[in-house]
Amino acid sequence: MLRIVLVGIEGPVNLGVIARTCVNFNVDELYIVKPIASIEEALNYAARGRDFLLKARVTDSLEEAIKGVDLVVATSDEGYSAGDMLRQAVDLNGFAEKIFPRTRSVAILFGRESTGLTREEISKADVLVTIPANPSYPALNISQAVAIVLWELWKQRSITATNIPPLASKETLRQLLDLTVEISKLVMTTEDKITRSRILWRRILGKALLTEKEAALLRYWLQRVRRHISSDKT
Amino acid sequence: MLRIVLVGIEGPVNLGVIARTCVNFNVDELYIVKPIASIEEALNYAARGRDFLLKARVTDSLEEAIKGVDLVVATSDEGYSAGDMLRQAVDLNGFAEKIFPRTRSVAILFGRESTGLTREEISKADVLVTIPANPSYPALNISQAVAIVLWELWKQRSITATNIPPLASKETLRQLLDLTVEISKLVMTTEDKITRSRILWRRILGKALLTEKEAALLRYWLQRVRRHISSDKT
Numbered sequence: 519m520l521r522i523v524l525v526g527i528e529g530p531v532n533l534g535v536i537a538r539t540c541v542n543f544n545v546d547e548l549y550i551v552k553p554i555a556s557i558e559e560a561l562n563y564a565a566r567g568r569d570f571l572l573k574a575r576v577t578d579s580l581e582e583a584i585k586g587v588d589l590v591v592a593t594s595d596e597g598y599s600a601g602d603m604l605r606q607a608v609d610l611n612g613f614a615e616k617i618f619p620r621t622r623s624v625a626i627l628f629g630r631e632s633t634g635l636t637r638e639e640i641s642k643a644d645v646l647v648t649i650p651a652n653p654s655y656p657a658l659n660i661s662q663a664v665a666i667v668l669w670e671l672w673k674q675r676s677i678t679a680t681n682i683p684p685l686a687s688k689e690t691l692r693q694l695l696d697l698t699v700e701i702s703k704l705v706m707t708t709e710d711k712i713t714r715s716r717i718l719w720r721r722i723l724g725k726a727l728l729t730e731k732e733a734a735l736l737r738y739w740l741q742r743v744r745r746h747i748s749s750d751k752t
Numbered sequence: 753m754l755r756i757v758l759v760g761i762e763g764p765v766n767l768g769v770i771a772r773t774c775v776n777f778n779v780d781e782l783y784i785v786k787p788i789a790s791i792e793e794a795l796n797y798a799a800r801g802r803d804f805l806l807k808a809r810v811t812d813s814l815e816e817a818i819k820g821v822d823l824v825v826a827t828s829d830e831g832y833s834a835g836d837m838l839r840q841a842v843d844l845n846g847f848a849e850k851i852f853p854r855t856r857s858v859a860i861l862f863g864r865e866s867t868g869l870t871r872e873e874i875s876k877a878d879v880l881v882t883i884p885a886n887p888s889y890p891a892l893n894i895s896q897a898v899a900i901v902l903w904e905l906w907k908q909r910s911i912t913a914t915n916i917p918p919l920a921s922k923e924t925l926r927q928l929l930d931l932t933v934e935i936s937k938l939v940m941t942t943e944d945k946i947t948r949s950r951i952l953w954r955r956i957l958g959k960a961l962l963t964e965k966e967a968a969l970l971r972y973w974l975q976r977v978r979r980h981i982s983s984d985k986t
Contacts, residue, residue, distance in 0.1 A: 542886050542890065543885060544886045598963075603965065608961055609916050612961060616959075651776045651913060652778045655801075658772075661896065662772075666899055669903070672885070673845070701977060702973065705976035718966055722960050726959045739940075
């Protein structure tokens with residue numbers, strides 16, 4: 519299941535064209551979070567994506583729009599900033615080829631034309647993905663970015679292999695994340711480090727494509743670590 | 753040398769956005785044949801592609817726009833019609849990977865929003881390329897089509913992007929693996945579990961595409977964990 523989530527979209531032309539592109543590449547669901555653009559006006563630019571746009575879910579919060587999805591993917595043209603844990607993006611190529619094909623349901627978030635996604639919005643995602651474009655001007659128009667991302671995913675979706683193991687469920691990954699947070703609280707000295715460690719682990723779990731089997735062993739490993747550290751405390 | 757040729761483009765928004773996309777993907781030249789769209793108006797939508805649009809060559813004929821180019825490529829969403837020699841298109845994938853990298857100078861033609869390229873215009877090209885999209889609605893907006901084609905060609909031209917973070921080195925990953933082994937030895941009860949934990953971590957580090965920044969924090973996290981556990985032992 520592929521869902522596109524537009525957060526705070528501003529331009530009706532962009533919104534209409536994106537709806538059309540969603541149909542061109544067979545997107546299952548479109549969610550629109552707090553749009554500034556008029557959907558009524560956007561319908562004029564949707565061509566045969568009109569019905570799809572009319573079926574889009576408009577929500578008041580990002581949380582509603584990503585509920586129940588296995589993998590939440592933020593996008594940004596600012597994919598990299600050396601000292602910033604939030605700006606450690608995966609290249610669209612690696613994402614489309616490696617991470618996306620292994621996931622049952624994916625929501626891809628695109629931010630405002632003017633300012634993109636906020637840091638808080640990005641931190642709600644499992645992975646940050648970027649389109650590696652011209653270093654001197656990598657900022658694409660949002661509808662172009664959607665088109666390129668959808669095209670890359672489209673190419674991957676037609677291949678269904680059966681000789682690959684099932685991936686860990688979202689619930690399993692959540693439990694693993696909780697375990698790492700417990701450990702971080704035991705070993706880290708500041709709140710900031712605990713927070714950043716949480717982002718790190720969210721990214722690791724988002725990117726590592728753990729199979730069910732691997733996740734089970736990692737859980738055991740983390741539980742052992744936690745037990746040893748907490749016995750130290752008592 | 754990569755040249756984009758827009759034939760009879762109708763919409764100023766499309767024209768502006770296409771100019772921007774050309775800069776995003778480092779196109780060398782833009783030719784505009786008999787435009788219907790106002791270039792003046794299009795400048796409003798070009799963002800930092802403005803100067804590139806101002807430098808575009810406007811011509812009265814397609815011949816002028818493809819003169820001196822090694823390979824002329826027409827594009828159409830009608831890539832295939834069984835009995836029609838003109839509609840025997842190459843898949844964009846095959847083109848970008850096989851044909852494009854072997855050619856010194858390429859002009860890619862995009863037709864009108866309403867009616868595309870005429871049969872006569874297509875017949876002037878060496879190759880017809882199509883984007884294989886949703887069979888029930890493969891017709892992309894022209895600016896989306898340009899974006900996807902440019903993205904595919906961009907990947908072949910291997911210009912190094914700077915908005916993606918550098919990945920951790922192999923040596924860094926090896927050090928991280930060693931750290932996990934040390935911890936496993938402290939917390940695991942059997943040799944077999946230590947061995948399997950090592951395999952697990954090797955896989956995690958192999959798949960997670962850790963950036964340098966992420967690896968540095970993970971190292972710190974593991975070091976903290978190790979210190980807490982070994983103080984427990986002494």
